[in-house]
Amino acid sequence: MTDSTPDIRSSAGILPEPEQAGTALQDARFLAELRQQMLKFARLQLRDEHLAEDAVQEALAGALKNADSFRRQSALRTWVFSILKFKITDILRYRQKVIATSELGDDAQREEAFSEALFNHAGHWHKAERPSSWAGPQGGVHSDHFWRVFDACLNGLPEKQARVFMMREFIELESDEICDQLSLSTSNLHVILYRARLRLRECLENGWFEPADNPGGSS
Amino acid sequence: MMNCKQATRLLSERMERELSPREKFGLRVHLMMCRGCRNFGRQMGTLRDLAKAYAKSDTGHQPPDPVDGSASRGGENEDR
Numbered sequence: 001m002t003d004s005t006p007d008i009r010s011s012a013g014i015l016p017e018p019e020q021a022g023t024a025l026q027d028a029r030f031l032a033e034l035r036q037q038m039l040k041f042a043r044l045q046l047r048d049e050h051l052a053e054d055a056v057q058e059a060l061a062g063a064l065k066n067a068d069s070f071r072r073q074s075a076l077r078t079w080v081f082s083i084l085k086f087k088i089t090d091i092l093r094y095r096q097k098v099i100a101t102s103e104l105g106d107d108a109q110r111e112e113a114f115s116e117a118l119f120n121h122a123g124h125w126h127k128a129e130r131p132s133s134w135a136g137p138q139g140g141v142h143s144d145h146f147w148r149v150f151d152a153c154l155n156g157l158p159e160k161q162a163r164v165f166m167m168r169e170f171i172e173l174e175s176d177e178i179c180d181q182l183s184l185s186t187s188n189l190h191v192i193l194y195r196a197r198l199r200l201r202e203c204l205e206n207g208w209f210e211p212a213d214n215p216g217g218s219s
Numbered sequence: 220m221m222n223c224k225q226a227t228r229l230l231s232e233r234m235e236r237e238l239s240p241r242e243k244f245g246l247r248v249h250l251m252m253c254r255g256c257r258n259f260g261r262q263m264g265t266l267r268d269l270a271k272a273y274a275k276s277d278t279g280h281q282p283p284d285p286v287d288g289s290a291s292r293g294g295e296n297e298d299r
Contacts, residue, residue: 037274115224123222130255134262150273169267170274175235194231201262 030073035060038084041166044154045088055091059084078177081167085181107158111195118198131201134209146208153203161196168193221249223256230260234267 035056042052063080118129125131154162167178179189221229226249229242238246250257 033275040274119222119224123224125223125255131258131262133258134265147273150269165270166274169270172271190232190235193235194228197231197263197266198227200266201259204266205262 027073034077034080037170038081040170041081042084042088044162044166045159046091047155051091055084055087059087074174077171078173078181081171081173082181110158114195114199118202129202132205132209134205149204149207153200153207156203157196157199161192161199164189164192165196165200221245223249223253226250226253226256227259230256230263233260234263 038056038059039052042055043049046052046055059080062083063076118126120126154166157165164178164182164184167173167181168175173181175186175189178184179186184192226246229238229246232238233246250260
């Protein structure tokens with residue numbers, strides 16, 4: 001992976017002279033990590049390995065063109081991901097699988113139903129849904145199996161929630177940057193993250209973690 | 220009086236911003252009585268750690284820094 005810079009340079013032929021390149025992109029480890037995060041993001045959005053590879057490659061190549069204008073890693077990261085986002089949106093449009101127009105529209109009914117499944121009319125947990133203390137089966141979260149469950153849970157999130165959650169928690173963008181990129185208000189962002197977390201924890205709890213505490217509290 | 224829906228919302232928002240003193244107080248009072256929400260609060264931190272480990276792993280199945288899924292588990296009191 002540390003060789004990805006020369007790869008891109010030779011395939012795209014657009015990298016400026018090395019001494020002009022942004023300092024951030026010369027950090028091989030940063031670049032490797034960034035590429036890995038981008039791949040995960042693209043795979044989840046596109047659900048296609050090859051398309052994801054292509055999109056990431058193109059986004060990185062595009063970024064390298066202007067690499068010298070970025071001195072800070074976080075600025076570069078934000079910018080590269082915004083390119084990637086556009087690439088992905090293009091691909092999805094092309095595939096007639098357009099989520100772009102609906103992705104920021106709220107599916108209020110679906111969320112309402114989900115919320116009702118978790119909380120009663122007074123806003124308290126339904127007994128069966130009350131979060132347990134996460135202990136987990138044998139092997140804990142170190143196992144391959146766990147990560148497959150995690151993967152499945154992520155894939156099960158509504159598109160918009162998955163995207164925002166990943167931007168925040170995988171790519172570790174600041175709230176402001178995400179709001180800017182997706183034209184969201186801060187409170188909008190908070191609601192989306194809340195919903196994503198509600199779903200993810202629900203999915204992980206059901207799919208992996210065994211309740212360590214007795215539901216009745218009378219163990 | 221805060222309910223679980225409001226408390227969980229704040230427990231998520233706490234990951235994004237500093238809560239106001241009023242919100243903190245309301246949340247603390249709720250958490251004293253509600254084990255479900257206490258667990259939820261801890262899970263928010265675990266979820267962040269898991270996401271970080273997942274994103275940095277090569278395949279999505281092998282985190283470089285194993286995280287402890289149990290997070291910090293304090294003594295559990297009575298249910299609400």
